[in-house]
Amino acid sequence: GTRECIETTRVFNQMQQRIRAQLEQRDQFVAAVSHDLRTPLARMRLALELLTLKPSPALVCRLEHDIEEMNALIGQMLEIARGMNTETTTDFELCSWLRERVRMHGDAARSAGAQLSLRCDQSIRVRAAPGALARVVDNLLGNALRYAPGPIELVGRGEPSGDQGGEVGPVYIGVLDRGPSISESQLALVFRPFHRATDQGDTASGAFGLGLAIVQQLARANGWQVGVTPRDGGGLEAWVRVPAA
Numbered sequence: 001g002t003r004e005c006i007e008t009t010r011v012f013n014q015m016q017q018r019i020r021a022q023l024e025q026r027d028q029f030v031a032a033v034s035h036d037l038r039t040p041l042a043r044m045r046l047a048l049e050l051l052t053l054k055p056s057p058a059l060v061c062r063l064e065h066d067i068e069e070m071n072a073l074i075g076q077m078l079e080i081a082r083g084m085n086t087e088t089t090t091d092f093e094l095c096s097w098l099r100e101r102v103r104m105h106g107d108a109a110r111s112a113g114a115q116l117s118l119r120c121d122q123s124i125r126v127r128a129a130p131g132a133l134a135r136v137v138d139n140l141l142g143n144a145l146r147y148a149p150g151p152i153e154l155v156g157r158g159e160p161s162g163d164q165g166g167e168v169g170p171v172y173i174g175v176l177d178r179g180p181s182i183s184e185s186q187l188a189l190v191f192r193p194f195h196r197a198t199d200q201g202d203t204a205s206g207a208f209g210l211g212l213a214i215v216q217q218l219a220r221a222n223g224w225q226v227g228v229t230p231r232d233g234g235g236l237e238a239w240v241r242v243p244a245a
Helices: 003-053 057-081 094-104 106-112 130-147 211-222
Strands: 090-093 115-120 125-128 151-160 168-176 195-197 206-209 225-230 236-242
Touching: 003 057, 003 130, 003 211, 090 094, 094 106, 094 115, 094 130, 094 151, 094 168, 106 115, 106 130, 125 130, 125 236, 130 151, 130 168, 130 211, 130 236, 211 225, 211 236
Parallel strands: 115 151
Antiparallel strands: 090 125, 151 168, 168 236, 195 206, 225 236
């Protein structure tokens, strides 16, 4: 046809693809909310059982914290699902922020028999939405604790920007484990919702479920990059790249 008709057809095709992708993303986030709510619900159930045995103000505080976490998670997920990611980005110091993530996952690490450690370059500041970044890091840590209990390292490092001033370029936040590795063919699929890697028939070797799909969707919404690669000596490295402040 004419050049105008060809251009109009191309634009309509692109619009159709975007609409289809948005509908698929909405369905994924509905499932993702259910997935992420299971952890605080499990903690609340345990706290309620302990309260029946012995009332404790600490358990009541834990219940209140879990309720607030669930409410914040639902609100954030709904905003992202609607394409309205309005969380304000802020500048914050990364190492102390990561130290708090390690502290929050301390009980889960001990229960899983994992040794969780932190390695972070000093004086790194990032500019990011802290709530969304927390969900990304928590999902990466949760996957490692569930499928690769053992030594798990949370890493924060900055890359040189290449400028003469010595400023820091992109910042990488990684979760490094020594669990089962995944083949290259499966690594290309781990971010797909509901995908379960089945190397050698072992579904536990990489049953990521929705955790990494949530990570990827949050990263896309905030303009970050994520990836999972094999680790030298065995295990996996999961990374998210965020801008430096």
